[in-house]
Amino acid sequence: APPAPIVTGPPQAAPPRLDKPLVTERDVAALAQAARRLVLGPRSRLTPLARDELRRRGIRIERTDR
Structure with a gap:
């Protein structure tokens, strides 16, 4: 019989994505x-307070080129 798949945890939902010009x-x-994680569009900018809140909550920022 083939080996059973290794399950490390529940499936992860896709991270939220914001394409707004200014994320607050x-x-x-x-x-x-x-x-x-938070995926930002290529033209999205973060306010300083938004960046602080992401850091406080331990949310990583990922940029996309499209």
């Missing part, structure tokens, strides 16, 4: 509490 602290606060 309010946008970050609206993210699910379980979010650990």
